[in-house]
Amino acid sequence: MISKELKSSNGHLILGGVDSVELAHKYGTPLVVYDVSEIRKQINDFRAAFDNSGFKYEISYASKAFATVAMYQVLKQEHLHTDVVSGGELFTALKAGFPANKISFHGNNKSLEELEMAVDKKIGVIIIDNFREIELLEKVLQEKDVSINVMLRLTPGISAHTHKYDQTGQVDSKFGFDVESGQADKALELVLKNKNMNLIGIHAHIGSQIFGIEGFTLLAHKMVEIASKWHKNYNFTPEILNFGGGFGISYTEDDEPIEPSVFIEKITEIVKSDSKKAGLSLPEVWIEPGRSIVGPAGYNLYTVGSRKDIPNLKSYINVDGGMGDNIRPALYQAKYEAVVSNKMDAKKTQEVHVSGKYCESGDILIDSIELPDVQPGDILAMLDTGAYGYSMASNYNRNPRPAVVFVENGQDKLVVKRESYEDLTRLDLNYL
Incomplete structure (x- = not known):
């Protein structure tokens, strides 16, 4: 079947x-x-789910799933954001005429050359992954005397029930600043002190090919909790909460993926409720689907x-x-x-x-x-x-x-x- x-x-x-x-x-x-019609349909399904939520949002296509000039041109037609994880993906997106201000740059070991390229091309946001990257980016921005939008990638201690190589939100991960140990607080302090870095939000990604909603509900609570803590302790409130991707698809008849609307409805419901309790204004919500789009x-x-x-x-x-x-x-x-x-x-x-x-x-x-x-x-x-x-x-x-x-x-x-x-x-x- x-x-x-x-x-x-x-x-x-x-x-x-x-x-x-x-x-x-x-x-x-x-x-x-x-x-291509299937690609457009999935994008529109995500968009419709957000339109019904009342939130400002951004659908950021995860380039690593499939990145070619033609793909970026379709994304441009659909007015999507995209995230890249290498200089090669960034180069391909720009060669396709994709707008630089709609690009975010991920990666756990960005090189100095890649950061220089991102800054020179005036991309929309760099998602900082580690302390060395803070140092490298600070050097680039000082030398060029420019500023750029950044987010902090956090490791929230939440695991998705997927293949072990697809789990990226748990404490033992190569990605992001660990929340539990205080690394995330330290990274926040360093970035807030830097006049060339404009911190606009926080990011977390808990895994890939996820069918259950539980991991995302835990993440939604955790992200608002972190935002509330930072608001109280540092007088900083993230404008954007980026929940990454990982939405599962059906490869065989045994797979039972959840519709995008279910994920988004639950995430936004929790963010709205928890933000109200914490006395925070509603943030913009971003997601980074890749597999589920292509x-x-x-x-x-x-x-x-x-x-x-x-x-x-x-x-x-x-x-x-x-x-x-x-x-x-x-x-x-x-x-x-x-x-x-x-x-x-x-x-x-x-x-x-x-x-x-x-x-x-x-x-x-x-x-x-x-x-x-x-x-x-x-x-x-x-x-x-x-x-x-x-x-x-x-x-x-x-x-x-x-x-x-x-x-x-x-x-x-x-x-x-x-x-x-x-x-x-x-x-x-x-x-x-």
Whole structure:
């Protein structure tokens, strides 16, 4: 049972009004396809939830989920904010014409050069992660004799029930200033003393692929508690409470994500109530969705190749991509669903592994799935691959990274070219 409703015509999977089989033949495989209308729909769902809350807000797309020039151009069309975590993401956003004042800069080890770039480009806000960053940014701002908006990233001691590598809000985390030990108070004191840093808010992020509301309710209470404490002890009140992202999506029928409106309604309800009790004015509320915006909009198309049959065990169906274009199954044991694009009406007759072409036993894209009879040349579509697939792609085994195509309203457009073998050696230098 597929966890999402799919459109088909004449037995072919249709994406954004375009035949996926034709896309595979036109652009080759592996191929990453984004249905842009699905991206816009998810953005509008978040926006509608906030519009009903009465809060000032900002939806800041988390670039790490998927960052290309074309993606930033869609975000610009939708008047979104975005956050970046590297000089490369910042450069890409600016190259796309994305407004610098709508960019925030994350990261737990920003370099001096990255901070200089952010300051020179006059980005909207730098989210400070540690004490060394305070020192580096202070140096940059003094030398350039300019000021910039900043937030403090806090570690509030709240864990989300996700994969251990996806948990970022607990005390033992590489991110942010710990609240419990007093690090956050010390960081506040340092920043408030600096005339070149304009502290506008506080940020916390508790994890990724979160289905339960409990972590966010705890975070909402905690953020207002911190704001109230700082108001009393330092005469400082954050203008913005940034709750990060982590909103889960449905990869398989076993996943039960919560609608964005439920998260936002609960967060804003608590912030409103707790702020009133604390005698604070209502802050602006920010969130940073990434996966939940692009994940459901993405599809990976592969061509079926060889097959391995083992008596009394599941067969292996091998495709022409794998961990190089989607490492999440190998890295996180992530689960996905798939369909055969050119056999949407065919009856499922077998339970198989879907394996990649990379020279690793762990290169299994889907460990167990029911599929119809498949033959070499069939097109297999993995669903909901829009987040952290292409953005984490590699050239392992010297395989080129795939092309990316956007589809919308029956039109298809190539937005990232497929790498060539020549591209693989472009930066190599001769030794002899």
